[in-house]
Amino acid sequence: MSDEQELGITESKQYNTGEWYAEVVQKAGLANYGPEGMSGFIVTRPRAYALWERVQGFLDAKFKSTGVQNAYFPLFIPESYLEREKDVVEGFDPEVAWVTHAGHQELEERLAVRPTSESIIAPYMAQWVRSHRDLPMRVNQWASVVRWEATETKPFFRTKEFLWQEGHTAHATHDDAWEETMTRLEQYESVYEDLLAIPVLRGAKPEHDKFPGAHTTTTVEALMPDGKSVQGATSHHLGTSFAEAFDITYTDVDEESQATHTTSWGLSWRALGALIMTHSDDQGLVLPHTVAPEQVVVVPIWQADTQEKVLEYAESITEELEADGIRVELDDRDERNPGFKFNEWELKGVPVRFEIGPNEVDDDVVTVVHRPDGESKEVPREDIAETVRAEFDEVYAKLYATAEENLAENVREADSRADILGTIGQHGGYVKAPWCGDEDCEAEIKDQIAAEIVMVPLNDEEAEIHGGEECAVCGDDAEETAYFAKSY
Amino acid sequence: MSDEQELGITESKQYNTGEWYAEVVQKAGLANYGPEGMSGFIVTRPRAYALWERVQGFLDAKFKSTGVQNAYFPLFIPESYLEREKDVVEGFDPEVAWVTHAGHQELEERLAVRPTSESIIAPYMAQWVRSHRDLPMRVNQWASVVRWEATETKPFFRTKEFLWQEGHTAHATHDDAWEETMTRLEQYESVYEDLLAIPVLRGAKPEHDKFPGAHTTTTVEALMPDGKSVQGATSHHLGTSFAEAFDITYTDVDEESQATHTTSWGLSWRALGALIMTHSDDQGLVLPHTVAPEQVVVVPIWQADTQEKVLEYAESITEELEADGIRVELDDRDERNPGFKFNEWELKGVPVRFEIGPNEVDDDVVTVVHRPDGESKEVPREDIAETVRAEFDEVYAKLYATAEENLAENVREADSRADILGTIGQHGGYVKAPWCGDEDCEAEIKDQIAAEIVMVPLNDEEAEIHGGEECAVCGDDAEETAYFAKSY
Numbered sequence: 001m002s003d004e005q006e007l008g009i010t011e012s013k014q015y016n017t018g019e020w021y022a023e024v025v026q027k028a029g030l031a032n033y034g035p036e037g038m039s040g041f042i043v044t045r046p047r048a049y050a051l052w053e054r055v056q057g058f059l060d061a062k063f064k065s066t067g068v069q070n071a072y073f074p075l076f077i078p079e080s081y082l083e084r085e086k087d088v089v090e091g092f093d094p095e096v097a098w099v100t101h102a103g104h105q106e107l108e109e110r111l112a113v114r115p116t117s118e119s120i121i122a123p124y125m126a127q128w129v130r131s132h133r134d135l136p137m138r139v140n141q142w143a144s145v146v147r148w149e150a151t152e153t154k155p156f157f158r159t160k161e162f163l164w165q166e167g168h169t170a171h172a173t174h175d176d177a178w179e180e181t182m183t184r185l186e187q188y189e190s191v192y193e194d195l196l197a198i199p200v201l202r203g204a205k206p207e208h209d210k211f212p213g214a215h216t217t218t219t220v221e222a223l224m225p226d227g228k229s230v231q232g233a234t235s236h237h238l239g240t241s242f243a244e245a246f247d248i249t250y251t252d253v254d255e256e257s258q259a260t261h262t263t264s265w266g267l268s269w270r271a272l273g274a275l276i277m278t279h280s281d282d283q284g285l286v287l288p289h290t291v292a293p294e295q296v297v298v299v300p301i302w303q304a305d306t307q308e309k310v311l312e313y314a315e316s317i318t319e320e321l322e323a324d325g326i327r328v329e330l331d332d333r334d335e336r337n338p339g340f341k342f343n344e345w346e347l348k349g350v351p352v353r354f355e356i357g358p359n360e361v362d363d364d365v366v367t368v369v370h371r372p373d374g375e376s377k378e379v380p381r382e383d384i385a386e387t388v389r390a391e392f393d394e395v396y397a398k399l400y401a402t403a404e405e406n407l408a409e410n411v412r413e414a415d416s417r418a419d420i421l422g423t424i425g426q427h428g429g430y431v432k433a434p435w436c437g438d439e440d441c442e443a444e445i446k447d448q449i450a451a452e453i454v455m456v457p458l459n460d461e462e463a464e465i466h467g468g469e470e471c472a473v474c475g476d477d478a479e480e481t482a483y484f485a486k487s488y
Numbered sequence: 489m490s491d492e493q494e495l496g497i498t499e500s501k502q503y504n505t506g507e508w509y510a511e512v513v514q515k516a517g518l519a520n521y522g523p524e525g526m527s528g529f530i531v532t533r534p535r536a537y538a539l540w541e542r543v544q545g546f547l548d549a550k551f552k553s554t555g556v557q558n559a560y561f562p563l564f565i566p567e568s569y570l571e572r573e574k575d576v577v578e579g580f581d582p583e584v585a586w587v588t589h590a591g592h593q594e595l596e597e598r599l600a601v602r603p604t605s606e607s608i609i610a611p612y613m614a615q616w617v618r619s620h621r622d623l624p625m626r627v628n629q630w631a632s633v634v635r636w637e638a639t640e641t642k643p644f645f646r647t648k649e650f651l652w653q654e655g656h657t658a659h660a661t662h663d664d665a666w667e668e669t670m671t672r673l674e675q676y677e678s679v680y681e682d683l684l685a686i687p688v689l690r691g692a693k694p695e696h697d698k699f700p701g702a703h704t705t706t707t708v709e710a711l712m713p714d715g716k717s718v719q720g721a722t723s724h725h726l727g728t729s730f731a732e733a734f735d736i737t738y739t740d741v742d743e744e745s746q747a748t749h750t751t752s753w754g755l756s757w758r759a760l761g762a763l764i765m766t767h768s769d770d771q772g773l774v775l776p777h778t779v780a781p782e783q784v785v786v787v788p789i790w791q792a793d794t795q796e797k798v799l800e801y802a803e804s805i806t807e808e809l810e811a812d813g814i815r816v817e818l819d820d821r822d823e824r825n826p827g828f829k830f831n832e833w834e835l836k837g838v839p840v841r842f843e844i845g846p847n848e849v850d851d852d853v854v855t856v857v858h859r860p861d862g863e864s865k866e867v868p869r870e871d872i873a874e875t876v877r878a879e880f881d882e883v884y885a886k887l888y889a890t891a892e893e894n895l896a897e898n899v900r901e902a903d904s905r906a907d908i909l910g911t912i913g914q915h916g917g918y919v920k921a922p923w924c925g926d927e928d929c930e931a932e933i934k935d936q937i938a939a940e941i942v943m944v945p946l947n948d949e950e951a952e953i954h955g956g957e958e959c960a961v962c963g964d965d966a967e968e969t970a971y972f973a974k975s976y
C-alpha cells in the first residue's frame with residue numbers, strides 16, 4: 001500500500017452502501033475474500049480479529065459471572081444425530097457441508113460440519129444431567145460453524161463459515177429456561193449498547209421464523225444506516241423438544257423423572273458487520289474506544305528545527321498513556337507527512353487523534369481531534385490520561401447518539417397493506433403494524449418488497465394495544481404488533 | 489455420580505498407565521468419548537476446557553508481547569491449494585477429511601478440512617507482504633484441526649480433531665526466521681516449565697521426521713511417567729520452500745525482489761495430556777495452582793454444636809481468599825461427610841485443601857493439606873491469602889521436582905544396537921547414542937522395539953562430542969547424538 005490513492009475510500013456510504021461497506025472492510029485491512037473455489041468464505045485479518053477478541057472478552061466475562069462454563073464439542077455431527085430432531089434437520093438440510101471421505105476411505109456414515117451444535121450437545125447433556133442438583137447446567141462454546149448459503153457474500157454479515165459462540169443450557173422448569181433466555185438476551189443487548197455503541201430493539205421472532213423446534217426465539221435487532229435491520233443475536237427457549245428427542249431428563253426432589261427445559265443462544269461476528277456498517281463514513285472505519293485496536297494515535301508535526309522538542313514531548317505523552325493502560329500509537333514515521341498520517345489513521349478508525357506541533361509544546365497542551373466528527377480542541381498536557389478517557393466517553397456518546405437518532409426516526413406505523421409497502425419503500429426502517437399472526441400476511445409483503453416481520457414486541461402490553469385492531473394486511477383480528485423491515 | 493464407589497480411581501498408574509489415564513480423564517470430568525460413528529473424537533468438558541483456557545491465556549500473552557497478531561483463516565482448504573506444496577500434500581494425504589457435498593450439491597472441487605493451515609495462509613501472506621517494511625509478518629490462529637489418524641484414541645494425546653494454535657511468520661532473512669523459530673520454542677518451553685510444572689528437553693527432529701518441506705523442525709519433549717516421550721510442541725523453520733511455492737516475496741532496500749523465509753509453530757491440547765499424565769496419581773487428578781479451576785477447597789468439619797462457629801470462620805476465610813483473587817471453593821454441603829469431600833476434591837485435582845474444625849477456630853489457625861503428597865500443617869489465620877500463595881509455590885516446586893527427577897534418572901547412554909534395545913526395553917526413557925544420520929539405523933530400532941529418534945540436540949557442542957565416534961547401529965561415522973525413546 002505504498003500508493004496514496006489506494007488508501008482512500010472512493011464509494012459513498014449514502015448512495016452506494018454495499019460497495020462502500022466492501023471497500024471499508026478491504027481498505028481498513030479487516031478481511032479478504034476466500035480463495036478461488038471457496039466463494040462465501042473470508043480471511044479475518046488481525047485488525048478485525050482484534051475486534052472479535054474484544055467482543056469475546058466482554059461477553060465471556062458476563063457469561064462466566066452468570067454461571068456459564070466453556071466447553072468444546074466435535075466439529076462434526078453424524079447424520080443420524082442431526083436427524084433425531086426432525087425440525088432441526090429440515091431447517092438446516094439445504095445448508096450442511098458434508099464430510100464423506102477421510103484419507104483414501106469413504107466413511108460409513110457421512111458427517112455434517114456443524115451448522116449449530118444442539119444435536120451433538122444434547123446427547124451429552126443427557127448423560128451429565130441426572131438429578132435436580134445438576135440443574136441448571138450451562139455450557140458455551142466459541143467456535144466456527146458452516147452454513148452453505150447461496151446468497152451473496154458480505155463479510156461478517158453473510159459468510160459460509162462464521163465465528164460465533166453458542167450457549168446451551170438445561171433447566172428444571174419452563175420459567176427457569178425463560179429467565180435464562182432473557183438473561184442472555186440482555187447480555188447481547190449490552191454487547192451492542194455498552195460495547196459497540198449501537199442501540200437495539202428487543203423482540204421475538206414470529207412463530208414461523210423461530211429456530212427449528214424452539215418454543216420462542218428472541219432477538220436483538222439493530223437498524224443499519226441503509227434502513228435494513230440486522231438480527232444482532234438470538235436467544236432461544238427450546239421448551240422440551242430437544243429434551244424429549246435426546247432424553248435430557250432429571251430426577252426431581254420426589255424422585256420422579258422429568259424432562260428438562262432447554263435453551264440455546266448465540267452471537268456471531270455479524271456484530272462486527274453491524275459495528276463497521278453503523279459508525280463508519282466516507283473516510284473509512286469509525287470505532288469506539290471500547291474495541292479499537294489503537295484508541296489514540298499521536299501525530300507529531302515538526303520542522304527540522306523543532307523535531308527534537310516535538311518528538312520528545314510526543315514520546316513522553318505516549319509513554320504516559322501507555323503506562324495508564326491506554327492503547328496508543330505514536331506515528332513518528334519520517335517518510336510520511338502529517339496529512340497522509342491523518343488520512344491513514346482515519347481510514348483505520350482510531351477514535352482520538354493527538355496533534356502535537358511546536359505550539360503545543362510551548363503552550364504545554366495537546367490538540368485533540370475526534371474521529372467521528374473532526375471536532376478539535378486544545379487540552380492541558382497535565383492529567384492527559386484522565387483527559388483522554390473523558391474524550392473517549394464523549395466520542396462514544398456521539399456515536400451512540402447518532403445511531404439512536406437514526407433508530408428513533410425510523411420506526412413508523414402503518415395500518416394497511418399499501419401503507420406498509422409505501423412506508424418501507426420510501427423510508428426503509430421499521431414499520432409497526434397490527435398483525436393477525438398468519439404467515440401468509442407476511443408473504444404478501446415479502447413478495448412485493450422483500451421486507452419481512454423481523455420481530456414482534458416481547459412486551460405484552462404493546463401486543464394488547466393492537467389486540468383490538470385489525471390485521472393491516474388481511475383485516476382479520478390482530479393478535480400482535482409486527483415490525484416489518486428489510487433485513488440482512 | 490451419587491454412588492461413592494463410582495468416584496474412586498480403580499486402575500494403577502504404575503502398572504496400567506493407559507487404563508489409569510483413561511479413568512482419570514473420565515472420572516475427573518475432563519472429557520467424554522465422541523458419539524457412535526465418530527471414534528477418535530472427544531467432547532472436552534468444562535473442567536478440561538478451563539485448563540486449555542489457562543494455557544491459551546499464558547501463551548497468547550507471550551505471543552502478543554513479541555509481535556504476534558491473531559487472525560482467522562477458513563476451516564477448509566481447496567485440494568488444489570494443498571497440492572501446491574507437494575511435500576505437504578504427501579505428508580497429510582492419508583489423514584485428510586474431505587468435504588465433497590454442500591446441501592444437495594456435489595462440490596466442483598473437494599475441500600480439505602484443515603490438517604494445518606500453511607497452504608491457505610501462505611497465499612494471503614503473499615498478498616500482504618510487499619516490501620521489507622512489512623517484515624517480519626506474524627499471524628497466529630487458535631483453532632481446531634482434523635487429522636484422520638487410525639491409531640487408538642487417547643484423549644488429548646491422540647484424537648482425530650484437536651485444538652491448537654498455529655503461528656505463521658515471514659522474515660527477510662534466514663537468520664531472522666531462525667530467531668523466530670527459537671523464540672517460539674522458548675515460549676513453549678516456558679508453558680511446560682513455568683505453567684505446567686513439567687521440565688522438557690529441547691531439540692531438533694531428525695531430517696526424515698521434519699515437518700513436510702521444513703528446513704528444521706525443533707521440538708520440546710517431555711518424559712511421561714511410563715517412560716515414553718511426548719512431543720510437547722514444535723517450531724518449524726520452513727526455509728524458503730513455502731515462500732517459493734506460494735510466491736511470498738518482498739522488495740528489499742535496493743528494490744530487488746527476494747523470497748521471504750517463513751516459520752510455523754504449534755502447541756496443541758496434547759499439553760493437557762502431558763499435564764494430566766505427569767502429575768496425577770491413583771487418587772485422581774493432580775494440578776498445579778497455575779491452571780487449577782479451583783486452587784483451594786475449604787472443607788469445614790463440624791458437629792451440631794460447633795456448626796455455626798466453624799462455618800462462619802470458614803466463610804470469612806473463603807471471602808478473604810476470593811477478595812485476593814484466589815480461586816477458592818467452600819464445600820459446605822450438609823449431605824456429605826468430610827472424608828467423601830476429601831476424596832472428591834482429590835479426584836478433581838485441587839492443589840491445596842483447608843481443613844477447618846472447632847480446634848482451628850479456637851486456635852485461630854488453618855490446617856493446610858498439599859494434594860500431591862498429603863503433607864499437612866497448621867498455619868496462622870492471619871495473612872492467610874499471602875500464606876496460601878507460598879503454599880501454592882511449594883506444591884508447584886514439589887510437582888516440578890518429581891518430574892525433574894524422573895527425567896534426570898531416565899536419560900541413559902548406549903553405544904551399540906543391543907545396548908539401545910536393552911536399555912529402552914528395560915528402563916524406557918531416553919537413550920542417547922552416536923548416530924550416522926541415516927534413517928535406516930533408526931528403522932532397525934523401530935522395528936524391534938517401537939522406539940524412534942525423538943530428537944537430536946540443538947546444542948552444536950554436544951553434536952561434536954559424538955562427532956568423532958561411530959554410529960551405535962551401523963558403525964559408520966557418527967554425526968549426531970540421537971535421543972531414542974518410545975513416544976506418544
Ligand SMILES: [Zn+2]
Pocket residue numbers: 435436437438441471472473474475476
Ligand atoms: Zn393478517
Ligand SMILES: [Zn+2]
Pocket residue numbers: 923924925926929959960961962963964
Ligand atoms: Zn548408522
